[in-house]
Amino acid sequence: MASAIVPAFFGVVSAFLGNWALVVAAVAGASLVFLLVALASIRISDSVSLLIIGIMFGSITGAIVNILQYFSEPEQIQSFIVWTFGSLAGVTWVEMQVMGPIVFAGLILAFFLIKPMDALLLGENYARGVGISVNKTRIAVIISTALIAGTLTAFTGPIAFVGVAVPHIARSIFRTASHKVLMPAVVLIGAAIMLICDIFSQLPGNQNTLPINSVTALFGGPVVIWVIMRSRNVKASFGG
Structure with missing residues (x-):
């Protein structure tokens, strides 16, 4: 959703910051949606209900994108539709210089979270008992996921x-x-x-x-x- 907002409504900012504007928008959008789902999972333990909530979040973001498309120029709509198809061929070496370091940073953070996430498999009480900060781990997981998923989606499309x-x-x-x-x-x-x-x-x-x-x-x-x-x-x- 955020990747669609930048080229549609902030063309000047996108032109000035180049690929970084798209990356920032994608990471911010991925972080927001992931955070909302994580907050919902704290209050709701039923997996089916959580799945329905996730689908509803997807419907809401889809509706926002549809509204943005309605007010966009035909060229912007065509570019967005091509982007939604997903493609690895469209990523240039110049874009790799932006995408590569961010994805690498997200992967490094994810590998540092291996021990805390293994502890969480045995329950939050066990994780706290061995000195793992559950809240900090959750925030780090959100950051890592947003960096990897958001950046890759910005450049290759929602595959x-x-x-x-x-x-x-x-x-x-x-x-x-x-x-x-x-x-x-x-x-x-x-x-x-x-x-x-x-x-x-x-x-x-x-x-x-x-x-x-x-x-x-x-x-x-x-x-x-x-x-x-x-x-x-x-x-x-x-x-x-």
Whole structure:
């Protein structure tokens, strides 16, 4: 949402700050939405209700984007629509000089959070008992997620399903909940899957390129369905 606001309404600021304006907007927008969902999760423990709230947040941001498109110029709308398709080819080396350090900083922060997040797997009381600050850890997770997800989305577009499917694939392969194993596994598997999806998006013998969002959805959708069905089968086997 924030990535759409900058080019639509703050063209002067965007022209002056260049790619940094888009990055700041994307990180701020990702932080805001993630913070709202995190605050909702504190008050609501039911996963289904939390999922519905997340969908409602998505609907609200989608409505705001639609309003921005209504008041935008045709050229801005076309540019935004192309951006929503998602693409790795549009990232230049100049943009990499901005995107690379920010994403790297987010990854470094995420790896420093491995021990606190492993402690939180055993519950907040256990984490506090071993000297972990739960609130500081949550804030650091929000910052790390916003830096990585916000920056990548700003430059490559909202590429769906990879962030949802890849962690489940890593858990299924390594059969562990330890972030010490899952963190590097998710990074490597996610990068490999994105490259494979990007290859499939290039139509052989044709100059056209499929929207990478469509390719990742065709890949990630079945994985998410499989994870949900598998979890229900596990619960049923234990009489849950």
